Amino acid sequence: MFKDFKLIAGRPVYIQVKDYMKHLIIKGALQGDQKLPSTREMGVLLQVSRNSVIAAYEGLEDDGFVYVVKGRGNYVAPSAPGTVKGSPRIMDWKAHLNGHAMLAEELDIMKYGIRAEKGTISFTSIAPDEGLFDLDNVKRAFMDRMAVEGNVLLNYGYAKGYKPLIDYLHQYMEHKGVDMKGKDILITNGFTEGFNIVLSALNRKSGHVLTENPTHHTAIKNLKLHGFGIKGIPMERDGIHLGELEKALDEGEYDCAYFVPSYHNPTGIVMSPEKRQSLMKLMAGYDIPLIEDGFNEELRYSGSHVSPLIATAGAGNSVIYLGSFSKVLFPGLRVGWVLADQELIYYLESIKRAQTIHTSTLDQSILYQYLYNGNLEKYLKKARAEYKRKYELTLECCKQHVHYQALTGDGGLHLFVAFAEGFNTRELLEACRAQGVIFTAGEMFYTDGGGQHTMRLGFSRVADEDIRKGIEVIGKTAHKLMG
Amino acid sequence: MFKDFKLIAGRPVYIQVKDYMKHLIIKGALQGDQKLPSTREMGVLLQVSRNSVIAAYEGLEDDGFVYVVKGRGNYVAPSAPGTVKGSPRIMDWKAHLNGHAMLAEELDIMKYGIRAEKGTISFTSIAPDEGLFDLDNVKRAFMDRMAVEGNVLLNYGYAKGYKPLIDYLHQYMEHKGVDMKGKDILITNGFTEGFNIVLSALNRKSGHVLTENPTHHTAIKNLKLHGFGIKGIPMERDGIHLGELEKALDEGEYDCAYFVPSYHNPTGIVMSPEKRQSLMKLMAGYDIPLIEDGFNEELRYSGSHVSPLIATAGAGNSVIYLGSFSKVLFPGLRVGWVLADQELIYYLESIKRAQTIHTSTLDQSILYQYLYNGNLEKYLKKARAEYKRKYELTLECCKQHVHYQALTGDGGLHLFVAFAEGFNTRELLEACRAQGVIFTAGEMFYTDGGGQHTMRLGFSRVADEDIRKGIEVIGKTAHKLMG
Numbered sequence: 020m021f022k023d024f025k026l027i028a029g030r031p032v033y034i035q036v037k038d039y040m041k042h043l044i045i046k047g048a049l050q051g052d053q054k055l056p057s058t059r060e061m062g063v064l065l066q067v068s069r070n071s072v073i074a075a076y077e078g079l080e081d082d083g084f085v086y087v088v089k090g091r092g093n094y095v096a097p098s099a100p101g102t103v104k105g106s107p108r109i110m111d112w113k114a115h116l117n118g119h120a121m122l123a124e125e126l127d128i129m130k131y132g133i134r135a136e137k138g139t140i141s142f143t144s145i146a147p148d149e150g151l152f153d154l155d156n157v158k159r160a161f162m163d164r165m166a167v168e169g170n171v172l173l174n175y176g177y178a179k180g181y182k183p184l185i186d187y188l189h190q191y192m193e194h195k196g197v198d199m200k201g202k203d204i205l206i207t208n209g210f211t212e213g214f215n216i217v218l219s220a221l222n223r224k225s226g227h228v229l230t231e232n233p234t235h236h237t238a239i240k241n242l243k244l245h246g247f248g249i250k251g252i253p254m255e256r257d258g259i260h261l262g263e264l265e266k267a268l269d270e271g272e273y274d275c276a277y278f279v280p281s282y283h284n285p286t287g288i289v290m291s292p293e294k295r296q297s298l299m300k301l302m303a304g305y306d307i308p309l310i311e312d313g314f315n316e317e318l319r320y321s322g323s324h325v326s327p328l329i330a331t332a333g334a335g336n337s338v339i340y341l342g343s344f345s346k347v348l349f350p351g352l353r354v355g356w357v358l359a360d361q362e363l364i365y366y367l368e369s370i371k372r373a374q375t376i377h378t379s380t381l382d383q384s385i386l387y388q389y390l391y392n393g394n395l396e397k398y399l400k401k402a403r404a405e406y407k408r409k410y411e412l413t414l415e416c417c418k419q420h421v422h423y424q425a426l427t428g429d430g431g432l433h434l435f436v437a438f439a440e441g442f443n444t445r446e447l448l449e450a451c452r453a454q455g456v457i458f459t460a461g462e463m464f465y466t467d468g469g470g471q472h473t474m475r476l477g478f479s480r481v482a483d484e485d486i487r488k489g490i491e492v493i494g495k496t497a498h499k500l501m502g
Numbered sequence: 503m504f505k506d507f508k509l510i511a512g513r514p515v516y517i518q519v520k521d522y523m524k525h526l527i528i529k530g531a532l533q534g535d536q537k538l539p540s541t542r543e544m545g546v547l548l549q550v551s552r553n554s555v556i557a558a559y560e561g562l563e564d565d566g567f568v569y570v571v572k573g574r575g576n577y578v579a580p581s582a583p584g585t586v587k588g589s590p591r592i593m594d595w596k597a598h599l600n601g602h603a604m605l606a607e608e609l610d611i612m613k614y615g616i617r618a619e620k621g622t623i624s625f626t627s628i629a630p631d632e633g634l635f636d637l638d639n640v641k642r643a644f645m646d647r648m649a650v651e652g653n654v655l656l657n658y659g660y661a662k663g664y665k666p667l668i669d670y671l672h673q674y675m676e677h678k679g680v681d682m683k684g685k686d687i688l689i690t691n692g693f694t695e696g697f698n699i700v701l702s703a704l705n706r707k708s709g710h711v712l713t714e715n716p717t718h719h720t721a722i723k724n725l726k727l728h729g730f731g732i733k734g735i736p737m738e739r740d741g742i743h744l745g746e747l748e749k750a751l752d753e754g755e756y757d758c759a760y761f762v763p764s765y766h767n768p769t770g771i772v773m774s775p776e777k778r779q780s781l782m783k784l785m786a787g788y789d790i791p792l793i794e795d796g797f798n799e800e801l802r803y804s805g806s807h808v809s810p811l812i813a814t815a816g817a818g819n820s821v822i823y824l825g826s827f828s829k830v831l832f833p834g835l836r837v838g839w840v841l842a843d844q845e846l847i848y849y850l851e852s853i854k855r856a857q858t859i860h861t862s863t864l865d866q867s868i869l870y871q872y873l874y875n876g877n878l879e880k881y882l883k884k885a886r887a888e889y890k891r892k893y894e895l896t897l898e899c900c901k902q903h904v905h906y907q908a909l910t911g912d913g914g915l916h917l918f919v920a921f922a923e924g925f926n927t928r929e930l931l932e933a934c935r936a937q938g939v940i941f942t943a944g945e946m947f948y949t950d951g952g953g954q955h956t957m958r959l960g961f962s963r964v965a966d967e968d969i970r971k972g973i974e975v976i977g978k979t980a981h982k983l984m985g
Contacts, residue, residue: 030875038677042677100677101678104816106783108788108820109818110818113845114705123849152653152656154648174833195583196528198584215856220600306593324566336591336593336595351655351659360593363595372610373606376692378691379834380834381868391513
């Protein structure tokens, strides 16, 4: 007994002794009413100071594991936690789950997605390259903010968000050309929470939503989870097909539209400024809320300036802009924002409060201080240069090795490849995986069951050498499959 | 022009110049195709270095605000963001919102709750006293963790949660006596998200839920938002009335039960160990999932050890335990957890991923490191002593000044007072507010429209002197109103 106790670094010794004793009591190695060794003996047995044992025994008494008999010593409590037989009820949980839970699991690509074994070259991720993170600036932002108002940051915040961050984003969006009059901002746990809060607030008449086709698979998932039917509009080289959109608008009824104008996921297309104008002119004729996914628009590293749709809408109030620095900065900080008409935000704030009370104040305040300190500009310069380099390398490799029919992607963190109709990228994926290379088959981005001949290549987290090797494998394998 | 430029500290000068120029262009003070002063002139005008102006002008060009004519200088872009007239669509947002959004707003007590003016003595909060926060240990936890794996923490994490924290909580709950076999943990953005995720997964047959009456108003709100009817069971001095519960179980059908066994909100009652055993024995006879709110059980500073219901359930799998350190440690860190049967957690994980992807890794890792470093134990010792002192003071003041009919609260951060039936605490609140003292009228905690004669007194954030003054005002005013 007491031979398997091992100290680890950085955790107080008395707590380790206490944890160890609890473990022995719970697993039954020490039994009810059994006398424990004296604190002096125990110190010798475990090779720790007697004071640590004294503190551990006190903690054990506080927590109900031990009782003291004055003048005689410490005894294991017969009713110690984990030692009393309870009243078990064994439930069949599946019988208690609803269709929503089943659908969430079914649409959860993380549960059914392809797994990369160690050493696999993976083009599946479009998360940022963590090697680019400027950790020292994040640390400084944390320490700066803690020094200013640490106590406040750790207590409850406001559902609407951390005021300095809201004010910062207000100016930030104004400088993107947004007419902020009558608009307001709600901070959320990233894009995803913002999207869900908006969907849970919108009136449902037709039960149908307009999107680009293909489109962001998380959006497809959440639209389905909210019970919406999806009408996807095909893409052209410079963005959504306006003629098809107009036709759909004339023929059907929609509760809202969801568009990704910049670095559209998965095609990587940036909608042209002219098309943005035409799109908003067209949409102005319909009473349909437009959800704009501001995804990665900060990453633009080539071409002329483009304004978000909410800026193109001028003084209008029909656009709900969902912003996030996640893909550009740090996905680990779960901070996004909804920018929209202030009346809408007023209601969304109540839903946000009901769902998660508020977004981590620490995340918000670190992000705010990081932005205030001027780090975003510096970081973007570095990140854009690096991603541009990788983009051009990937593009070059694709041109060299892949017999594609169409390739899109105006920068960002990924490219989108379409082979000839009839080609199946799931088969290609299986064949490539066997050779240690994976990517995302395009099917999951399609709203109409199409896209079997497409694939998305995320290059942000792939090393140059692996980009070269991986694309060559994909190209050669595709060529072989084409026969 | 350029006279109202003012430098602020800590933000790079060139960004401030850039922001300032953007502002001038957007508000129309600088017009399309207007030539900007040379970088040298501008440096003099704004009293900043020429290099800062050069960097600012470059940024303005990148962002589409300025164009350069070689050899001639910088000009305002005629299509600069914010200067182009868009295609506005003005929408009546109320017509696009559904009943859920309306109900969320209607039940949002922050929107309709009483506001405290500066100087008001407020007994409304049951948040922790931020003066107790050990900021240095939080900073150390942050720096420790960043040093170990900063890059990883800032990139995407897992929906299920941060592995080291999950492992820690696994042992933590085991040491509370929970049989962890077949159980698993999901990290959430505090209690509230956990509660909502569970409710959104549960099968609905009867559409009714069992709770204590009164109970936590956030739970009432979210149960209503999920469309559940609530059957409240009255409280006794040592917890829920088992006879009434049994009657309800016999007479009705329920999709789940929600109980708060420790420091029950609002009554402050800690359910006795014996009652916990009897409750679980009773519940074991029914196929009803039991949601246990682990609220504040860490705060216990008197009386014998009590086990959570999920421990009392032994090897059973019917209890869903919702844990959080928010009220005990730092509410600003939005971290809670769901401990339940692993099959249930498997589905809840997919819902969590769909709703918010994952909880802030930074929050989780700071909390983990803070716990690992052994700070919780130290902090609890300090916090318990302080809250105990305040509890006893508040209790003493109530006994001295308030003619109550019943007073409950076994510690924690609040007391609950019931006057004679017929007395109205909303009227009392109005009269006290006029004298600069507020509290929470009890009505909102009742599931059946009752409780008009009750009030909750949160003392955690009230100074000793204010406790004395405030309770005296409440007592005298109540006495006067009783006539």
